[in-house]
Amino acid sequence: MICKRVFFLLILSWAYCANAQPVNKQIKKLVDTYAALGKFNGSILVAAQGKILLNKGYGYKDINQKTRNDPQTIYQIASLTKAFTATLILKLAESNRLALTNKVSQFYADFPKGDSITIDQLLSHTSGLSDNGANTKTKTYSGSEEAKFLAALKDRAFDFSPGTDWKYSNAGYILLGYIIEQVCGQSYYDAVRTYLFSPLQLDHSGFDFIGLTSPDKATGYWEFPESDTAQAATLIDYSAPRAAGAIYSTTGDLYQWHQGLQTGKLLSLSLLNRAYTPVKNNYGYGWIIDSVARVRVVGHSGDIWGFKSELARVPADDICIVMLNNIEDVDLHIITCKILAILYQQAYQWPARTRIQLSPKLLKEYVGEYLLRPGEWIKVSREGNRLKSTTTRKQELYAQKKDYFLLNDGHEQLEVVFNRNSSGVVTDLSFTLGERKVVCPKKD
Structure with missing residues (x-):
C-alpha cells in the first residue's frame, strides 16, 4: 500500500503544471548541464514504469574519429558485473545446486579458513578475503589462471576473521566466479551467457572488450576529451577482473537486465528481496542499498581504467537509471541522486557553473599548492582559461568574481575564497x- 501511494505521488510529479517542467525535461536539462561542464561523457537511460524518460548519448565515443556517444555505444561496466555474479549464484541456490551456507572448503579443501568462509560472506564482502597482494608481488605462480589466483590468495593475510567485519573484496567475487565454474561445469563467461544474457536477450553484452570490433565500442579516457590530443586510457583485459568486473554492455541491455529482475524472470522476487537486504554497511548480495522518499534504492557503481558506470533501481516503483561513461574522472552518483530528487520532488542543488571568465594573468596568481592537512595538499592549476583543483581527483573551480569560486564536490557546493596579504599576494585559500x-596556506 505504501509503495502504491508513493508511486501515485510520483505520477503526479510527472504532470505538467504552471510553474514546473515535466520531469523528463528537468532530467534532460540537468544531464545537459553536466555534459556541458565536462562532467558527463557517455550514455544515459532513465525509465519509470516502462516509460523511457531519457535515452541519449553525450560527448565523444572516439574524439580522434569524431564519433559521438549514443544509446548503442558499448562500455566496460566494471563492478556492475558483481550484480550479475550474485544473481547467478542465487539462481544456482534456487535450483539447489549450491547453498548460501556452503563453505569454501566444500569447493577447495585446503583453502585457508575455508571451513569458516561461506558463500553468503563472499557475496556480502564479509569474508575477510583481501585485495591487497603486496606480499605476493615478487612471487610467480604456475598452473591455470584459477591455480595462480588460489595460490596468490593463500599467501595473503586476511583483512579480518570471516564474518566479523566488512571490506569490499574483488577477490571474493573472483572466487565466486570459480565456484560457479565448478557447479555449472562451464566457464564463468559461458555460464553468465547461458543463465543471464540469453534469457534476457542481452545481445550487446560480453566480456572481451579489447577484442571487441564493433563500431559502437567506446574509447576510454582518463579525463573529459577536449581535443584529439586527449590520452586514451590503457585497457585492462577481462581476465583480470573476471567475475568481479569483466562485463561490457550498453544502457539498453542494462535496462533489459532491470526489467528481467523486476518481472522475476531470472529469480523469485523473495530471493531478490534477500539480495536487496543489507548484510553490513548497506551492502546486500551484489547490490548497494540506499533509500529515497522512504523507498528502497538498489544499485552499484563501476570504475575501471577509462570508464565509469552507475546503475540505480527503485524496485517498488519500477525506476531504472543507467549511466555509462567513457571517462574515469567523473562522479556519476551525485547525478543519480539529483535525478531521484527530481522524480520524487525533493530539493537538490544545481551543479556549479562558470559565470564569469577571469583573465589568464589573474588565474595564474592562484596556481600553487595549498596545505589541506599535514602531508596532504590541494594542487591548484590553470588549464587554458580554467582553474582546476586536485586532491584525490581533479575538479574545476568556477569563478564568480575575483578571488571567489564555487566547487561542486559531488554533494554540495563549496565556496572557495583565495585570500591575499596587504601586498595583494595570494597567501591561502579557505x-x-x-x-x-x-x-x-599556500606553499612558498
Whole structure:
C-alpha cells in the first residue's frame, strides 16, 4: 500500500503544471548541464514504469574519429558485473545446486579458513578475503589462471576473521566466479551467457572488450576529451577482473537486465528481496542499498581504467537509471541522486557553473599548492582559461568574481575564497564545511 501511494505521488510529479517542467525535461536539462561542464561523457537511460524518460548519448565515443556517444555505444561496466555474479549464484541456490551456507572448503579443501568462509560472506564482502597482494608481488605462480589466483590468495593475510567485519573484496567475487565454474561445469563467461544474457536477450553484452570490433565500442579516457590530443586510457583485459568486473554492455541491455529482475524472470522476487537486504554497511548480495522518499534504492557503481558506470533501481516503483561513461574522472552518483530528487520532488542543488571568465594573468596568481592537512595538499592549476583543483581527483573551480569560486564536490557546493596579504599576494585559500572554516596556506 505504501509503495502504491508513493508511486501515485510520483505520477503526479510527472504532470505538467504552471510553474514546473515535466520531469523528463528537468532530467534532460540537468544531464545537459553536466555534459556541458565536462562532467558527463557517455550514455544515459532513465525509465519509470516502462516509460523511457531519457535515452541519449553525450560527448565523444572516439574524439580522434569524431564519433559521438549514443544509446548503442558499448562500455566496460566494471563492478556492475558483481550484480550479475550474485544473481547467478542465487539462481544456482534456487535450483539447489549450491547453498548460501556452503563453505569454501566444500569447493577447495585446503583453502585457508575455508571451513569458516561461506558463500553468503563472499557475496556480502564479509569474508575477510583481501585485495591487497603486496606480499605476493615478487612471487610467480604456475598452473591455470584459477591455480595462480588460489595460490596468490593463500599467501595473503586476511583483512579480518570471516564474518566479523566488512571490506569490499574483488577477490571474493573472483572466487565466486570459480565456484560457479565448478557447479555449472562451464566457464564463468559461458555460464553468465547461458543463465543471464540469453534469457534476457542481452545481445550487446560480453566480456572481451579489447577484442571487441564493433563500431559502437567506446574509447576510454582518463579525463573529459577536449581535443584529439586527449590520452586514451590503457585497457585492462577481462581476465583480470573476471567475475568481479569483466562485463561490457550498453544502457539498453542494462535496462533489459532491470526489467528481467523486476518481472522475476531470472529469480523469485523473495530471493531478490534477500539480495536487496543489507548484510553490513548497506551492502546486500551484489547490490548497494540506499533509500529515497522512504523507498528502497538498489544499485552499484563501476570504475575501471577509462570508464565509469552507475546503475540505480527503485524496485517498488519500477525506476531504472543507467549511466555509462567513457571517462574515469567523473562522479556519476551525485547525478543519480539529483535525478531521484527530481522524480520524487525533493530539493537538490544545481551543479556549479562558470559565470564569469577571469583573465589568464589573474588565474595564474592562484596556481600553487595549498596545505589541506599535514602531508596532504590541494594542487591548484590553470588549464587554458580554467582553474582546476586536485586532491584525490581533479575538479574545476568556477569563478564568480575575483578571488571567489564555487566547487561542486559531488554533494554540495563549496565556496572557495583565495585570500591575499596587504601586498595583494595570494597567501591561502579557505572554505567552510558545516560551521567549520578551513584555511589552507599556500606553499612558498
